[in-house]
Amino acid sequence: MGTRGIALAAVVGTAALGLGGTAVAAPAGDRVDRAVVQRALDEMARTGAQGVQVRVVDGRREFTARAGTAEVGSPRPVPLDGRFRVGSITKTFVSTVVLQLVGEGSVGLDEPVSRHLPGLLPDGDRITVRNLLQHTSGLYDYTDALPSDPEGYEAIRYRTWAPAELVALSTARPLDFRPGTGWNYSNTNYVVAGLLVEKVTGRPYGEAVARRVLRPLGLRHTHVPGAAVAIPGPHAHGYQRLRGEVDDITRINPSVAHAAGGMISTTADLDRFAEALLEGRLLRPAQQAELTKLIPVAGEYGLGVERSTLPCGVEVWGHGGGIPGYSSLVVGTADARTRLTVSLTSAPDPGPITGAEELLAEVFC
Numbered sequence: 001m002g003t004r005g006i007a008l009a010a011v012v013g014t015a016a017l018g019l020g021g022t023a024v025a026a027p028a029g030d031r032v033d034r035a036v037v038q039r040a041l042d043e044m045a046r047t048g049a050q051g052v053q054v055r056v057v058d059g060r061r062e063f064t065a066r067a068g069t070a071e072v073g074s075p076r077p078v079p080l081d082g083r084f085r086v087g088s089i090t091k092t093f094v095s096t097v098v099l100q101l102v103g104e105g106s107v108g109l110d111e112p113v114s115r116h117l118p119g120l121l122p123d124g125d126r127i128t129v130r131n132l133l134q135h136t137s138g139l140y141d142y143t144d145a146l147p148s149d150p151e152g153y154e155a156i157r158y159r160t161w162a163p164a165e166l167v168a169l170s171t172a173r174p175l176d177f178r179p180g181t182g183w184n185y186s187n188t189n190y191v192v193a194g195l196l197v198e199k200v201t202g203r204p205y206g207e208a209v210a211r212r213v214l215r216p217l218g219l220r221h222t223h224v225p226g227a228a229v230a231i232p233g234p235h236a237h238g239y240q241r242l243r244g245e246v247d248d249i250t251r252i253n254p255s256v257a258h259a260a261g262g263m264i265s266t267t268a269d270l271d272r273f274a275e276a277l278l279e280g281r282l283l284r285p286a287q288q289a290e291l292t293k294l295i296p297v298a299g300e301y302g303l304g305v306e307r308s309t310l311p312c313g314v315e316v317w318g319h320g321g322g323i324p325g326y327s328s329l330v331v332g333t334a335d336a337r338t339r340l341t342v343s344l345t346s347a348p349d350p351g352p353i354t355g356a357e358e359l360l361a362e363v364f365c
Helices: 033-046 090-104 131-135 151-156 163-171 187-201 206-216 267-278 283-291 354-363
Strands: 050-059 061-068 239-242 245-248 307-308 313-324 326-332 338-346
Touching: 033 050, 033 061, 033 267, 033 354, 050 267, 050 354, 090 187, 090 267, 090 313, 090 326, 131 187, 151 239, 163 187, 187 206, 206 267, 239 338, 245 267, 267 326, 267 338, 313 338, 338 354
Parallel strands: none
Antiparallel strands: 050 061, 050 338, 239 245, 307 313, 313 326, 326 338
């Protein structure tokens, strides 16, 4: 829960992730073939997705496409303006707020977490804010302590979790490595980052995200649901197989993901957010540079964003997310001229999903 989902490794494919290389500018706009995009989506729906919707920005042109259905047993198509759980794309919103606070002098990137959250982490004097945002803290991922099988997850599906409980699941285990010496994608980092935002601003992290990002950008269909189990507005449904029966997994309590993956959005809102972030309209120049700064120990992961070099040589930046029923991805070129946002809902009996690499290649290559 709150995992990377289809980001970037699963969508792009292992051959396209973490290759490094020299930045290559995307070709000129207005060149994406909608028919090729549609074929890729149809393949994704055929092989493992109940439904899929995308938004493509190609220079000055923008279009949406979809495949599959919104619900099992219904011909209703996936709504092109449908809401969905964005999973770990939440991390990019939270990182943006933290970096804004850094730019304002309220937080230091390289100061220990204990300065703001004394006593929360046994190693809080050694773990810095940067370590949290770049997954170099060594904190054990609390989601690894939760049941991941359908039967086990059903027992906690509607439970309301306090963020301190999630952190406690992590701190009951030793660090995976000494802070700053390794990299491990851990949802615990962003639960702590959310608590940091709350301590510094004096408001719930969702209110900080809304005031600093959502409202300024006019993202009216994006919100932090807290413990609310329903997805408001039009949306497609996600499924799993539970005790041999088709189980609609759309309604869950997302408090288990907190600031690591609890948000709900649309392709239009995520695209607008990605455009503003990549163009540097949300952060001051110094923090914008930190956002995409890569260090050897962290590989291709910056501060809440990830770089991937596609097989054709084009570099894209973004994040993906997964939470029961939903996988998502938002990526764009560094200049933000070409962008792709994807939401995929799970089928009851998914196979290995194919078509994603073709989609990325058509949009960016």
